[in-house]
Amino acid sequence: MSCELAEKGRSGVINPIFTCQPCGAQYASIGIKDCIGIVHGGQGCVMFVRLLFSQHFKESFEIASSSVHEDGAVFGALNRVEAAVDVLLMRYPDVKVVPIISTCCTEVIGDDIDGVVRKLNAGLLKEKFAGREVHLIPVHTPSFVGSMVTGYDVAVRDFVTHFAKKSVPNGKVNIFTGWANPGDVTAIKWILGEMGIEATVLFEIESFDAPVMPSGNTVAHGETTIEDLRGTANAVASIVLNRYEGAKAAAYLEDEFGVPAIICPSPIGIRNTDILVKKLKKLTGKAIPDSVAIKRGIALDALADLTHMFFAEKRVAIYGNPDLVIGLAEFCLDLEMKPVLLLLGDDNAGYAKDPRIKYLLENAGYDIEIVRNADLFVLEDRIKNSGLALDLILGHSKGRFTSIDYGIPMLRVGFPVYDRAGMHRHPVVGYDGAIWLAEQMANTLFTDMEYKKNKEWVLNVW
C-alpha cells in the first residue's frame, strides 16, 4: 500500500488547475458592495477574468484595468493607476472601495502601488473628491507567486486589514466562507439563522445570482459593506471554513484585535458540518435546534439510500481548490467511496503540514496519491499511462475533456463551472450540500450506467 503526497515530476504545466493570483483578488473584490477593483497590468488580466466569472455565473461583473501598454512597461506605469482611479471615480459616483491589484507585469517593473495610493490619498482624493468616502487598497498579487487561491487569501486579508476597526464588541461571529458559490453562502446562513447566531459573512455573494427585472439592474455585485468589514475587529471570533482562503485575514484579526481565529475543516459532508455546528455551539453557547437536527436527518436519510448500493468502493479522482478537494475526499470516504487521486493545483508548502492530509494518508487504508503543484495532465497521465481505473471525477469544467475522452463520468464542482447549468446556485457545504453532492454524484453515475449499458437494469427497482 502506498499513500503519498507527491510532486508532479514535471517543471511545466499542461492544462492548469488554477489561474494566477490577480484572479483571486478580483474574486474577493466583487463580493464587496460599491467596490470596483483596478487591476494594474495588461488588459488581458482583467478581460479574461471577467469572462471567467461571467462563464461561471452567467453574470457580468465590473472590474477595471489600468491598461498598461508598451510605454508603461518601459518607463513605469503608475501614472496609469492615477488616471484609472480618477476616471473610475468620476464615472462611477457610488464607488467607495477601489483595490489596486498588481500583476506579474507591474511587480516586475517595480511599480510602487503603495506609494501611489499614498500620493492619491494626499492629492487627488483630497482635491478632486473631497467629502467622498473612497478607500484605495493596494493588493500585491504577482502572478508568479502562489495561485488564484493565495491571491484570494491575500486580498481578503488586505480588505480586512484596511477596514477592521476596534470599537464596541458586536457579538457577531466572522464567517470567512472562502471561495464559495451563492448556494454555499445560503446553506451556511441557514445554519447560522436556525441557531440564532449573528454573523458577518465574508462575503455576501448570494446576490451574484441576480434577477432580470423590469427596471433593469445591470450587473451583479456582492453585498458586503464597509461597515461589515470594519466590524470584523469587534467580533466574538472568526470562523474560517477554508483554511487556504481566509485564514490570513482571521490571523490578522487575532493578532491585532484579539479576535480568536478558529480554523474549521471545510464543512463538506455530514461529519465536517457536524464539527462546524458543534464549534458554533461551543463558541456562542447557542443550542443546536431541532430544525438543524432534522435537516441533518434528511441528509442522512438521502445518503443511506445511496451509499452501500451505489457508492461503495467507487474510485474517485478530485481536483480543484485545496479545501474543496480535501473536504470532498473526506465526504467520499464517509460514503464508502475511494478517493484515489487528489490534485492540488499549486506549490503551497503548507499542504504537507495540513493535518487533514496527514490523517488521510495515514488512515485511508488503501492506495491514495495526492499530488501537489499538479496539473490536469497528471490526471490524464495516470489514466492513460498508469492504468488508473476511475469511476468518477469531481472537479471544475477545465477538466471536461478528460472526462469526455476517457469516458469517465464527472460531477462538476468548484470553480469555474461553465459547462453545466446553474451549479453556482447549489451548495456543497452544510447538510444541504451533503444532500446535493451525494444525489448529484449518484445521478451522474446513473446516467453513465445507462449510457454505457452497465447494469442499467439495476435501477428498475430502487
Next chain:
Amino acid sequence: MPYHLFKCSQCIPEREKHAVIKGPGEDLSMALPLGYLNTIPGSISERGCAYCGAKHVIGTPMKDVIHLSHGPVGCTYDTWQTKRYISDNDNFQLKYTFASDMKEKHIVFGAERLLKDNIKEAFKAFPGIKRMTIYQTCASALIGDDINAIAAEIMEDMPEVDIFVCNSPGFGGPSQSGGHHKINIAWINQKVGTVEPEITSDYVINYVGEYNIQGDQEVMQDYFKRMGIQVLSTFTGNGSYDDLRAMHRAHLNVLECARSAEYICNELRVRYGIPRLDIDGFGFEPLSSSLRKIGLFFGIEDRAQAIIDEETAKWKPELDWYKERLKGKKVCLWPGGSKLWHWAHAIHAEMGVDVVSVYTKFGHQGDMEKGISRCEEGALAIDDPNELEGLEAMETLKPDCIFTGKRPGEVAKKIRVPYLNAHAYHNGPWKGFEGWVRFARDIYNAIYSPVHQLSLVDIRTDEAIGDAGFATRKSFSDANLPEEVKNSETLREYTGKYSIIPDLQAKTHPEFARREPEPAAV
C-alpha cells in the same frame, strides 16, 4: 458626420472623437472615429491584451501544435477554453494548453532553463506532435529571456521538431490587435518558405484570416474543393503548421478577416508576388460575389456559378422566411473587429434588420472606414467602447438584439436585450449559405423568444397578461404578417441539422483533371 460624446463620458472628453453618427449625405472625409489608440485607464474598456491577440486568436487555432506560453500560469489558463474554434483532428488545440509556470525564483534568476525543460517535457508528453509555438508573456518579456535562442538550441538537439516563437507580451500595443500584427510578421519572417508543399491542383490558394469558428473554415473549404481548388493552408483555423510554412507557393491569398491577417497577405504580396483578394464569407450576395471572383481568377467561374446556383436555390427560401420576420428590427453590431464590416450591409440587405450601431473593441480606423461605409445612415459607430457607453447606447437606441461577446451579453440580458455571441456564435457555423440561414434563425430565435417576451412584463402591475399557457415565437413574429407571407408555399424555416460539420468532414469531393503542362521553351 458629427462626433458623439456620451453623457457618461463627458468627464473624459477625449472619448468624443471615438464615436460618430453617420448622417445623411456625409462621407468618410468628414469624420472618422479615432482608433487603435491607448485605452483610457479605468474606463472599463472591453479590450484584451497583445498576448491574447497573438496566442489566443491567431496562434491556437492551429491544430497540430503544442501551444506553450512562457510565463506564469494565468495567461495560459485564462485564454484556454474560451473559444469555439474547432478542428478536424479531434480538437487537440482546444484540449491542451501548456505553460512554463514561471515562479518568483525564475523572475529573479531567469527562466530559460525552465523553458528548455518545459519544451522537452511537452514533446515527451505528446510524442505524436512535432511542432510547437512558444508565446512570450509580460513576465518573460520583462526579464528578457531569449526564447528564440532556446528554441534554436532545442531544434539543434531534436531535428525532428520545429518551433515557432512569437514575442508578443500583453502590454505590446493598445489591444489584442498588437498581437495579431506581431504574430503575422513573426510567422512570415520565421516560417514561410521553409517547407515545399505538394501541389495537387492548378488552382492553389491560402485561405487567410479564417479561424474555423464552429466550423466556418470547413464550410468554405467545401466550396473551394467543389471548385477543384487546393487550399494550401488556412491561416489559421483548422490550419496545419507545416501547411502554413508553405504559404509562399499559393497562387492567390483569399483574405477574410483583414483586421487580424492583412499583414501577412501584404507581406506575401510584396515578397512572393501573391495577390491579395479580400472576400466576404458571410451573406448570400457577398459570398456569391466572392466565389465568383475566385473562380474568375482561375478561369473556372462556371464551377463557382454552379455552387452559387445550387446553394442559393436550396437556402434562399429559408433565408427569406426569416427576412420577412426580421424586417425593421433594430440591432447593434458590436463585435471585436472584422465582423462589423462583414455583416453591416449583408444583414441589412438580406435579413432586413436595421443596424443602429456598430462598434469595435480592437479595430483600427480602417475597420471603421469599412464599417461606416457599409452601415446605413443614422448608425452610431463607436471605437473601443466601455461598459457605461454600451449601456447608454442600448438605453437610447433600444435595440431588439445585439451581437457581441459573452460577458457584455450578460449586461444586455439584465436590461432585457437579447444577445447573440458574435465571437463564438450561438448555433453556428454562420459562414456559407446554410450558415447565413443559421445566423438568421439564431437572430429570429433570440428576438422572438417567448422567455424574452416574458422578461418585458412587470408582474406587479395590473397589466393584462392573458390566460394562455404558452406562446410560440411564431405567435409574436407572425402576428402582423400579411397572409400571403404567413402562408407562403415557397418560404420555409431552416431545415438543416443541429451539427452540420461531420457530414462535411465525411464528404468526398470531385477530382478535376489537371491542365497539360505547358511545353518547355526550346
Next chain:
Amino acid sequence: MEDSKERVSQIVDHIMKNCLWQFHSRAWDRLRQNENILGMTAKILLDEKVEIKTPDDKCYWVDAVCLADACRKKFSWISSSSREELADVMASLKERMDFLTVTGSLNEELTDKHY
C-alpha cells in the same frame, strides 16, 4: 454636370457597400488598387482590351469584372451613355475614390511605412 456627379456617387455608394478592395492598408496600396481596378473597370465598360501580365493584374481584373457587371446591372444609364460620357464618369470616379480613401481620408495609419 450634375448628372455626372450623381452617377459617380451611385457607383461610389455601390463600391463602399459591397467592395473591400478600396480599403487596403496603406495609402500606396489604395492608390494602386484604385488606379488598376477602376482603370480596368473603365476599359471593360468601354469594351477596350485589358492587358493582364501578372498575377496582380489578374486580381485587379477580377474585381474590375465584378464591378463592371454590377454597374451594368444596377445602372441603366451605363448602356445609354456615350463613350465620352462614360470615360468622364470613370475618371471622376477614380478621383473621388482617391479622395475618399486616400487624400481626404482621416485614417492616420495610411502613411505608416510598414505593414
